[in-house]
Each structure stands twice: as C-alpha cells, then as structure tokens.
Amino acid sequence: MKKIFKLLLIGFMVVLFGCGKEEKKEITISAAASLKEVMNEIILEFEKENKDIKININLGGSGALKNQIISGAPVDIVFFASQKDLKDLDEKGMIEKNYNEDILKNRMVIVGKEKINDLSEIKxxxxxxGTPETVPAGKYAKEVLNNSNLWNEVQNNIVFSKDVRSAMQYVEIDEVDYAFIYKTDAKIMKNGIISFIVPETLHKPIIYSYGIIKDKNSKEVIKFYEFLKSEYSQSLYEKYNFEIANK
Structure with missing residues (x-):
C-alpha cells in the first residue's frame, strides 16, 4: 500500500510541476537568403531579451518562400528581398494591413576573381x-543584362541558382567566372572579390519588405516585428552593408 501511495505521490508531483512549466511561444519567419547572418544576430539578441519566445527561421529565395506560404506553409512573419513578393501576398489578403512596410535597401554587384571595368567584359x-522567376537577385540581374543589351549574348553561359548565396558559392568553388549578387553578400565572401559595382540606373531599386501574415498578429509576433526595425536591429543591418529604406 505504501508503495502504491508513493507512486501516486510521484505522479502527482510530476503533473503539478509539469503543468507549472510554461512552454515557449514559437514564431516562424521566412526570410531572404541574403539576410542569413544579420537575422542570426537579431534573433540571438531578441531571444536573450525574451526568454519565453523562440524564433524559427526559414531562409531561401523570396519568390520560393512566397509560394510556400501560398501553399499553406505555417509562417508568422515574412522578410523578402522584394517589394513585389510582399505585394503579391497582400493582394491575396494574406498580410496584416497595419503590419507591413519597406525596411531595407541593397546594391547589385558582380563578384569574381578579378576586376572588370565594364559589364561587356563578362561576355x-x-x-x-539566381533563377529570375523565384530569386529577386536573379530578377534584378536579368534586368541589368537586358538594359545593357547583353542578355542574348550571355544567356547560354548562365548558370541559374536557387538563391543568391548559391550564385556566390559557384564563384567561390570556381564553377563560374562571375556572379550577380548583393553587395551585402559580397561582405561575407571568402574566395572572391567585388569585380564590378552595377550602376543603379540599370535596375529597379532593391527594396526589402516585411510583414506579418494575416491573423498571426499575436502580441509576441508584433513584439518581434517591432524589434526587426528597432535601433539595435538597424545598427546590425548597417554592419552588414544594408541601407535603411526610410533614412
């Protein structure tokens, strides 16, 4: 009888203390691959300040991430390297009205192993x-090549990648001679240099937009949304060569 009572007491204590332990609130953000390093730092600081919240991050090409969300992927916040991808979700009624905005700017560069003086030298x-249909950096690159009358001349020499980081890696492992990537990605490149800075007149402005998915505006999600545009986060964006959109 004593043994049964002891087991019941242990079971009661497990239930009691188990119920008292509050589970962390999990938030999932889908973000452009070019945000990897800065997002890791932002998330680390946010979780340090908010020990009851855990941030999960899904990185990739903005167009591919958008398509995942349209297909039902469980996401709370999106952070795209493209105004259009956020606008596409907004037009489908999938973005919270009061929680979406442009936040960052970036620049397009060509990276390789040596400098070039003119775009025509990549012929x-x-x-x-990046694949233009799903990767904003690829879309901007195609726009640059079209506006420079080079697309038809180089098209057969192009290797398409799943995101901007993959394009950069092709240069680093000597699979290609040059790659169109963002200036921010070039900062972390280990085996290559900025060969050419693309004039901004050759493409539309590179604007990053972010927002909360419809009906995901819990107090925790809003807290992280606001943290992403805080002064602390802005200092990290600038550390990684991003420009603040509204400055």
Whole structure:
C-alpha cells in the first residue's frame, strides 16, 4: 500500500510541476537568403531579451518562400528581398494591413576573381545568377543584362541558382567566372572579390519588405516585428552593408 501511495505521490508531483512549466511561444519567419547572418544576430539578441519566445527561421529565395506560404506553409512573419513578393501576398489578403512596410535597401554587384571595368567584359564567361522567376537577385540581374543589351549574348553561359548565396558559392568553388549578387553578400565572401559595382540606373531599386501574415498578429509576433526595425536591429543591418529604406 505504501508503495502504491508513493507512486501516486510521484505522479502527482510530476503533473503539478509539469503543468507549472510554461512552454515557449514559437514564431516562424521566412526570410531572404541574403539576410542569413544579420537575422542570426537579431534573433540571438531578441531571444536573450525574451526568454519565453523562440524564433524559427526559414531562409531561401523570396519568390520560393512566397509560394510556400501560398501553399499553406505555417509562417508568422515574412522578410523578402522584394517589394513585389510582399505585394503579391497582400493582394491575396494574406498580410496584416497595419503590419507591413519597406525596411531595407541593397546594391547589385558582380563578384569574381578579378576586376572588370565594364559589364561587356563578362561576355564569353560563365556567369551565375539566381533563377529570375523565384530569386529577386536573379530578377534584378536579368534586368541589368537586358538594359545593357547583353542578355542574348550571355544567356547560354548562365548558370541559374536557387538563391543568391548559391550564385556566390559557384564563384567561390570556381564553377563560374562571375556572379550577380548583393553587395551585402559580397561582405561575407571568402574566395572572391567585388569585380564590378552595377550602376543603379540599370535596375529597379532593391527594396526589402516585411510583414506579418494575416491573423498571426499575436502580441509576441508584433513584439518581434517591432524589434526587426528597432535601433539595435538597424545598427546590425548597417554592419552588414544594408541601407535603411526610410533614412
């Protein structure tokens, strides 16, 4: 009898203390691959300040992330390297009205192993760009090549990648001679240099937009949304060569 009572007491204590332990609130953000390093730092600081919240991050090409969300992927916040991808979700009624805005600016560069003085010098070289249909950096790269009357001349030499980081890696492992990537990605490149800074007149402005998914505006999600545009986060964006959109 004593043994049964002891087991019941242990079971009661497990239930009592188990119920008293509050589970962390989990938030999932889908973010452009070019945000990887800065998002890791932001999340680390946010979780340090908010020990009851855990942030999960899903990185990739903005167009691919958008399509995942349209297909029902469980996401709370999106952070795209493209105004259009956020606008597409907004037009489908999938973004909270009061929680979406432009936040960052970036620049397009060509990276390789040596400098070039003119865009035309990439002709007859193997080039990596993100797949234009799903990767904003690839879309901007195609726009640059079209506006420079080079697309038809280089098209057969292009290697398409799943995101901007993959395009950069093709240069680092010598699979291609040049790649169109963001200035921010070039900062973390280990085996290559900025060969050419693309004039901004050759493409639309590179604007990053973010927002909360419809009906996901819990107090915890809003807290993280606000933290993403805080002075602390802005200092980290600038550390990684991003520009603040509204400055």
């Amino acid at each position: 007859n070289h193997k080039i990596a760009i």
